[in-house]
Amino acid sequence: MSTGTLLAIIIPIVxxxxxxxxxxxxxxxxxxxxxxxxxxxxRTVEGSDSRLAAERELKARxxxxxxxxxxxxxxxxxxxxxxEWNGVQAEFVDRPEDAVHDADRLVTSLMHDRxxxxxxxxxxxxxxxxxxxxxxxxxxxxxxVESLSTNSQATTEQLRGAMxxxxxxxxxxxxxxxxxxxxxx
Numbered sequence: 001m002s003t004g005t006l007l008a009i010i011i012p013i014v015x016x017x018x019x020x021x022x023x024x025x026x027x028x029x030x031x032x033x034x035x036x037x038x039x040x041x042x043r044t045v046e047g048s049d050s051r052l053a054a055e056r057e058l059k060a061r062x063x064x065x066x067x068x069x070x071x072x073x074x075x076x077x078x079x080x081x082x083x084e085w086n087g088v089q090a091e092f093v094d095r096p097e098d099a100v101h102d103a104d105r106l107v108t109s110l111m112h113d114r115x116x117x118x119x120x121x122x123x124x125x126x127x128x129x130x131x132x133x134x135x136x137x138x139x140x141x142x143x144x145v146e147s148l149s150t151n152s153q154a155t156t157e158q159l160r161g162a163m164x165x166x167x168x169x170x171x172x173x174x175x176x177x178x179x180x181x182x183x184x185x
Contacts, residue, residue: 033058040133058129065130070115072176081110081174089163096159097149103166104146107139110173128169138168 034041048054092099112118116127142165148154
């Protein structure tokens with residue numbers, strides 16, 4: 001076999017193998033991101049110019065999150081937050097709007113104590129999406145009602161729903177998302 005014929009066979013095989021490797025890498029990355037971010041993966045893709053751009057955004061969120069010092073709460077803090085949450089729920093009966101505002105502040109405080117930056121709602125959403133993507137829609141919905149209630153535009157039923165939504169995120173944050181956190185040295 002001549003060198004030219006051999007190259008004509010080998011080069012296409014190498015190109016096909018390289019393309020297959022790239023395809024497998026992209027599929028593996030996509031599966032990882034879907035599993036990690038849950039519904040937030042599709043939401044980010046829908047809000048982006050392309051799937052690739054959305055996946056770059058999600059990878060950037062992972063890198064930022066990995067640089068944060070997210071930590072579990074000590075039992076004393078967990079007990080204090082649980083008592084405060086119970087007080088906020090009890091407040092709902094007489095002052096539902098105040099209770100929703102207090103729930104928002106309590107969840108933000110809990111996020112801060114766990115190590116999440118709290119510099120703005122959109123950034124909070126991005127930071128939470130890495131570990132709490134399946135609960136994020138609850139936070140989004142609660143925050144929307146909390147914003148409405150600031151202008152006294154939320155109904156009592158909306159306020160009740162906001163409390164349920166805040167509770168979902170609160171429960172996940174207080175329990176470390178249901179996962180044991182690695183010890184940090």
